[in-house]
Amino acid sequence: MYVSARSDYALRAMLAVAAGCTGPDGDHADPAPRAGSGEPGGELVKAAALAESQSIPLSFLQGILLDLRRAGLLFSHRGTDGGYALARPATEISVGDVLRAVGGSLTSVRGLPAEVAGYHGVATGLRDVWLAVDGAIALVVDRTTLADLLAEDRSVRR
Amino acid sequence: MYVSARSDYALRAMLAVAAGCTGPDGDHADPAPRAGSGEPGGELVKAAALAESQSIPLSFLQGILLDLRRAGLLFSHRGTDGGYALARPATEISVGDVLRAVGGSLTSVRGLPAEVAGYHGVATGLRDVWLAVDGAIALVVDRTTLADLLAEDRSVRR
């Protein structure tokens, strides 16, 4: 499995949003509680704060956040007190959700999804291997939620 | 998981060698038994025959075969009746062996192996995810041998 910078950044950004953007030293950067409104998540975190806390190039991150929003994983708000928040609780967003939002399918053979593989002759059985691999990966990434990762002990679900 | 053309070709070529280069229509192309010698495998198959039977560009395939030989998976012989044969029985060569021979590690994060991932802050747990994914992939590809894939029913071991 190849994890691109895009996927990596996306996950780190989602985790930072989920944690209310806790920096490396455990400092909260601008909580901005936004009390008294029906928006999802609790605190709006600015893109610049995310970029800072996880050392991600800001303008690159912005494109990623946009993808996450379009995939329905993030809620966003513009303007002076704008920022991003999770669209669902962290317990209901899996690693797989994030990966698929920014990177397409988990397994691909020469750029195409594993299902579309034109094998012939002795190679026919290979297709099943890729499908099995895809299933094995999905099992891990779909069972692990952002909330699991934020709990320091026992982070990966088995 | 991304399966590159190189990995894909390598597996198809290995399967074709294991099958004695059986073409799409089930025709045997030049068995060339090479009786009376202690070489591994049974029949030497020429690179050109492999390229033909699995529609792989010949000169590209040659580089791949070289890698497979250097990894100790193939035996080769030059000259008029030269060709390639498996260095071990097909039951003792796994899909993972072939993938690692041509492609390095199975899981990589931004080009680096999963173990070497410098996460900090809230993202610390991600490393364990990639390790779990790597283990899950390995479980599939290391349990499946070339011989399994050549048996048409029940090709992928569970």
Added chain:
DNA sequence: CAGTATTCCTACTTAGTTGGTAGGAACAGT
């Protein structure tokens, strides 16, 4: 309404990888 802060969106640049080619040199048999 003016001004400011932020997300949103598009186009572009740059560097590296992938897929593939070409042309021989080394080697084995006849």
Added chain:
DNA sequence: ACTGTTCCTACCAACTAAGTAGGAATACTG
């Protein structure tokens, strides 16, 4: 010698990933 094959190096073209730049749209504040 001659032929057929693997071996090896260098090279090329296209694509993708990673990152940049510059604004337009939107939301709040005084």
